[in-house]
Amino acid sequence: MSLSPRHPGGSEGHDGYDDRGGNGAGSHDGRRPRRRRALRWSATVLTVVILGTAGAGYLYYRHLNGNIRKGDLFLGDDKDRAPESKANAAGQKPLNILLIGSDARDSAENQKLGGARDTFNTAPRADVQMLLHVSADRSNMAVVSMPRDTLVDIPQCTDPGNGKVYAPVTQTITNDSLGRGGPGCTVATWEKLTDIHIDHFMMIDFAGVVSMGNAIGGVPVCVDANIHSKSSDGHGSGLRLKKGTTYVKGTQALQWLRTRYGFEDNTDIARAKAQHQYMNAMVRQLRANATLSNPGKLRALAETATTALTVDNGLGTVAKLYGLSKELKKVPTDRITMTTMPWVYSATDSGRVVPRPGDAAKLFRLVRDDIALDGKGKKKPAQPKAQTVTAPAAPDDKIAVQVRNGTMSSTQIPVSGRARAIAQLLVGKGFTQALADPSASLSEEQTVIRYPSADLAGDARRVAEVLGIPDSAVEKSTDVSGVTLVVGADWRSGTTYTAPREDDSTPKTAQAINGADKGQCMHVNPAYTW
Numbered sequence: 366m367s368l369s370p371r372h373p374g375g376s377e378g379h380d381g382y383d384d385r386g387g388n389g390a391g392s393h394d395g396r397r398p399r400r401r402r403a404l405r406w407s408a409t410v411l412t413v414v415i416l417g418t419a420g421a422g423y424l425y426y427r428h429l430n431g432n433i434r435k436g437d438l439f440l441g442d443d444k445d446r447a448p449e450s451k452a453n454a455a456g457q458k459p460l461n462i463l464l465i466g467s468d469a470r471d472s473a474e475n476q477k478l479g480g481a482r483d484t485f486n487t488a489p490r491a492d493v494q495m496l497l498h499v500s501a502d503r504s505n506m507a508v509v510s511m512p513r514d515t516l517v518d519i520p521q522c523t524d525p526g527n528g529k530v531y532a533p534v535t536q537t538i539t540n541d542s543l544g545r546g547g548p549g550c551t552v553a554t555w556e557k558l559t560d561i562h563i564d565h566f567m568m569i570d571f572a573g574v575v576s577m578g579n580a581i582g583g584v585p586v587c588v589d590a591n592i593h594s595k596s597s598d599g600h601g602s603g604l605r606l607k608k609g610t611t612y613v614k615g616t617q618a619l620q621w622l623r624t625r626y627g628f629e630d631n632t633d634i635a636r637a638k639a640q641h642q643y644m645n646a647m648v649r650q651l652r653a654n655a656t657l658s659n660p661g662k663l664r665a666l667a668e669t670a671t672t673a674l675t676v677d678n679g680l681g682t683v684a685k686l687y688g689l690s691k692e693l694k695k696v697p698t699d700r701i702t703m704t705t706m707p708w709v710y711s712a713t714d715s716g717r718v719v720p721r722p723g724d725a726a727k728l729f730r731l732v733r734d735d736i737a738l739d740g741k742g743k744k745k746p747a748q749p750k751a752q753t754v755t756a757p758a759a760p761d762d763k764i765a766v767q768v769r770n771g772t773m774s775s776t777q778i779p780v781s782g783r784a785r786a787i788a789q790l791l792v793g794k795g796f797t798q799a800l801a802d803p804s805a806s807l808s809e810e811q812t813v814i815r816y817p818s819a820d821l822a823g824d825a826r827r828v829a830e831v832l833g834i835p836d837s838a839v840e841k842s843t844d845v846s847g848v849t850l851v852v853g854a855d856w857r858s859g860t861t862y863t864a865p866r867e868d869d870s871t872p873k874t875a876q877a878i879n880g881a882d883k884g885q886c887m888h889v890n891p892a893y894t895w
Contacts, residue, residue, distance in 0.1 A: 427683075429667055429668070429671045429683040430671075430681075430682050430683050430684075432668070432671035432672045432674075433671050433674055433675075433676060433681055433682070433683070433686075434674065434675040434676075435675070435676060435677065435678050435681040436525075436547050436548055436549060436566075436675060436676075436677060436678070437525045437547065437549045437677065437678065438549055438552060438563075438565070438566065438677035438678065438679060439549050439552055439553055439556075439563075440522040440523055440524070440525065440545075440546045440547060440549035440550045440552070440553055441520045441521060441522055441549075441550070441552075441553030441556070441557070442520065442521055444818050444819055444820040445520055445553070445556070445557060445818055445819050446556060446562070446819050447556040447559070447560045447561055447562040447563070447819060447841075448560075448562060448819065448822050449562050450501075450562050450564075450733075450735070451735075452501065453501040453502060453735070455501075455502070457501040457502055457503075458501055459498060459499060459500055459501045459735045460497075460498070460499040460564055460565075460689075460692065460693075461496060461497070461498050461499075461561055461562060461563045461564050461565075461732075462496075462497045462499075462563070462564060462565045462566065462567060463494065463495070463496055463497075463548075463551065463552055463555055463563050463565070463566040463567075464493070464494070464495040464496075464497055464566075464567055464568075465491050465493065465494055465543065465548055465551055465566060465567070465568040465569075466491070466492055466493030466494075466568070466569060466570075466622075467489045467490070467491060467492070467543060467568055467569070467570045467675075489543050489544055489570075490513075490540040490541065490543050490544060491513075491539070491540045491542055491543035491548075491551045492513050492540050493510075493513065493622075493640065494510070494511045494513070494539065494540075494551065494555070495508050495509065495510045495511075496508065496509045496511075496555060496559075496561070496563070496732070498561075498732045498735075499692065499693060499696060500696075500735055500737065500742075501735055503692060503693075503695040503696055504695075504696065504697075504700060504737070504742060505696060505700040505701070505702070505737040505738075505739060505741070505742060506693070506696045506700065506701045506702070506880075507701075507702050507704065507731075507732055507737075507738045508641075508644070508701070508702070508703045508704065509704050509705070509706055509728065509729075509732060509875075510637045510640070510641070510703075510704070510705045510706065511539055511555075511705075511706045512633045512634055512637060512705065512706065512708060512718055513538070513539065513540045513633055514538060514539075514633050514716065514717050514718050515538070515539045515706070515708065515717070515718050515719065515720070516536045516537065516538060516539070516711055516714060516717045516718070516719050517536075517537065517538075517539045517542075517554055517557075517558055518533065518534070518535045518536065518537075518554075518557060518558070518843065519531075519533060519534050519537050519539075519541065519542050519545065519550070519553075519554050519557075520533050520550075520553050520554065520557050521533045522542075522545045522546040522549070522550035522553055523546060524545075524546035524547065525546070525547070525549075526546075526547075529546070531545040531546060531550070536713075536714070538717065539551075539554065542554040548566045548568050548675065548677070549566075549677070551566070552566055552677075557841075558720070558729075559729040559732070559733070560729065560733060560840065560841045561729060561732055561733050564679075565676065565677050565679060565680045565689075566676065566677050567674060567675070567676050567680070568674070568675040568676070569673050569674060569675070570673075573672075573673030573674070576669045576672070576673055579614055579615045579669070580665055580666045580669040580670070581614070581647070581650065581666065582612075582614065583612035583613060583614035583618070584612065584613055584614065584618060584643055584646050584647045584650055585610050585611070585612050585646050585650065586606075586610065586611060586612075586613055586621055586639075586642060586643060586646060586887070587609065587610045587611075587642070587885065587886035587887065588606055588608060588609070588611075588886065588887050588889050589608065589886050589887065589888050589889055590608050590889040590891075590894045591606070591607050591608050591889070591894050591895045592604060592605065592606050592627050592628075592889045592893055592894060592895075593605045593627070593893060593894075593895045594620070594624045594625075594626050594627035594628075594893055595626075595893075596626055596892075596893070600626045601624070601625075601626040601627060601893070602620040602621075602623045602624040602625070602626070602627075603620055604617070604620035604621055604624045604627065605895075618643075621639060621643060622639070622640055622643060623636070624636060624639060626890075626893065627889060627890055627893035628887050628888070628889065628890065629887070629888050629890060630890070631890055634705065634708070634718075635887075637705050638705070638876065638878075638887070639887050641703040641705075641878050641885075642878075642885045642886075642887060644703065645701070645703060645878065645879075645880045645881075645882065645885065646885075648698060648701065648880060649698060649880075649881070649883070667683070671683060671686075697881075698880045698881045699879060699880065699881035700737070700739060700741065700880070701879070701880030701881075702737075702738040702739045702871070702877050702878070702879060702880070703877065703878040703879075703880065704728065704738060704871065704875040704876060704877050704878075705875060705876050706720060706721075706725055706728065706875070707720065707721035707724035707725045707728060707872050707874035707875055708720060708721050708725070708874075709721045709722075721872075721874055724872035724874045724875070726840070727868075727872055728871065728872055728875050730837050731869060731871065734836075734837060736869050738871045738875075738877060739871075739877075739879065740870060740871070757823045758823035758824050758826065758827040759823075759824055759827075761794070761795040761796050761797075761827070761831075762795055762796065762797045762798065763798070764796055764798060764824045764827065764828065764848060765798040765799075765800075765847055765848065766788075766791055766796055766798065766799040766800070766828055766847075766848050766849075766850055767799075767800060767802050767845075767847060767848070767849045767850070768784045768785075768787050768788040768791070768799060768800065768801050768802060768849075768850045768852065769784055769801075769802045769804070769807055769849060769850070769851045769852070770783045770784040770801075770802075770806045770807065770851075770852055771806065771807040771808060771809030771812075771813075771851040771852055771853045771854070772806065772809075772852060772853065772854050772856070772857050773806045773807065773808045773854070774808060774810065774854040775808075777854065777857075779806035780857050780858070783852050783857070784801040784802055784803075784852060785801040786860075787801075787850065787852050787856075787860075788800055788801040790832075790860050791828070791831075791832075791850075794831055796828065796831075807851060808854070809851045809852075809853040809854065810853055810854055810855065811838060811853045811854075811855050811865060812834060812838060812850070812851065812852055812853035812855055812856045812862060813838050813839075813840065813850075813851050813853065814828055814829050814834060814838060814839045814840075814848065814849070814850050814851075815839075815840055815841070815842040815844065815845045815848075815849045815851070816839070816840075816841055816842070816845065816847070816848050816849070817841070817842065817843060817845050817846055817847065818841070819841070821847065821848055822839075822841070824848050825839050825848045826839050828848060828850060832850075832862050833861070833862050833863075833864065834862055834864065835864045835867070837867060838864075
């Protein structure tokens with residue numbers, strides 16, 4: 366990984382902030398030996414810097430700049446980058462920041478906290494991944510967690526430090542991405558999955574979690590029964606708390622954030638829920654705690670936070686972090702929505718999960734289209750029009766379009782000749798390279814346009830614009846080799862497409878939690894009570 370040095374053995378956009386002052390060779394399924402009891406904890410502590418109070422003298426920022434480690438934002442192929450976020454009518458753009466929790470054991474302190482001596486200085490893994498989305502008008506914020514056991518396709522990544530190229534891999538556990546060149550490969554993996562353009566990343570390791578917890582004086586968390594996260598066969602974080610609310614910090618905070626055995630059904634999903642509770646409580650704590658106006662405490666917090674962080678080069682000064690914090694502080698706590706990517710268990714790899722069909726794509730679309738997940742604020746038109754194309758498109762007569770018949774449904778037979786009819790419609794509109802696919806009919810509930818890589822995004826959106834298909838029906842997919850229009854069951858006749866009313870509600874499977882909810886309390890698995 367290419368990171369600015371801070372100390373030996375260190376692990377490894379949106380620049381509108383004032384800066385004047387200053388698998389691979391890994392296992393395919395991601396399993397580890399049991400003796401490597403990797404600490405699972407939350408990147409939520411990163412938000413101390415950006416969601417909490419901003420103070421400390423401006424001149425002091427110059428001193429703090431040297432604390433921050435930096436790395437390249439995107440390590441994939443540039444043609445695969447997700448299109449940049451669109452500006453709203455006021456010219457404002459949303460912000461997308463990937464928060465990463467690394468299990469790196471690259472220092473004596475991290476090794477002590479992480480255990481497993483045989484894993485010292487091995488490739489780090491992104492055991493916590495959260496996408497923080499801030500709306501263009503700064504009225505609301507969404508956080509989307511991805512379970513660490515999610516199977517994804519990881520794109521080709523190039524390590525900027527040594528030039529090593531990691532070939533793309535399919536259906537690999539998502540946390541492997543960090544060890545394939547650095548955080549920029551995790552960013553590339555998210556963009557490939559979600560088609561959301563990521564502006565920045567922020568990463569923290571074991572030692573950072575402990576030091577940040579100490580610096581802020583603890584975070585209130587709640588359990589509905591006494592808990593001891595330790596089983597007879599050695600599973601568990603060691604967390605031991607009494608029923609009710611406890612302020613956790615330091616090592617105890619780390620135990621809370623990595624606890625899997627003892628919460629609900631002992632899964633990574635329950636752990637993500639506990640991490641959300643911690644994050645929401647920490648944000649409230651920082652915003653409400655008047656003691657943070659104390660210059661000494663602010664200075665200690667600033668020192669701790671900047672020493673703990675690794676960020677992308679575009680966010681690599683305290684002045685830029687400060688500018689970012691001012692933007693994020695505009696969002697009211699009750700407009701912060703925490704979610705988990707909807708998922709289902711993999712049919713082929715026991716214990717792993719995959720994005721839930723339909724719901725995961727819907728959640729990603731809501732974020733991509735900057736739609737508030739709490740259901741408040743402005744709504745999109747009931748009959749949305751295609752959005753203005755921002756990615757470059759070829760001339761219409763140079764865009765090759767394959768048209769497929771997807772009009773078959775569970776209750777209707779396919780409409781014969783439908784692909785040919787729409788291909789002829791496109792030719793009449795100037796897309797002379799449009800061709801009907803003569804293969805067997807598909808079943809597609811709604812008309813969709815797919816494209817394989819970012820360099821064809823503009824072409825796909827141009828086709829959508831001409832046909833009146835909404836931008837939300839244009840998606841990147843590795844299942845196609847070029848721009849592909851699938852005429853769905855919602856367009857069985859005629860030459861004018863009528864977009865269906867879109868449901869912009871957050872899927873229930875995303876398990877949304879409001880940032881202002883103080884009543885959150887983790888359910889303790891009865892097998893782990895005392």
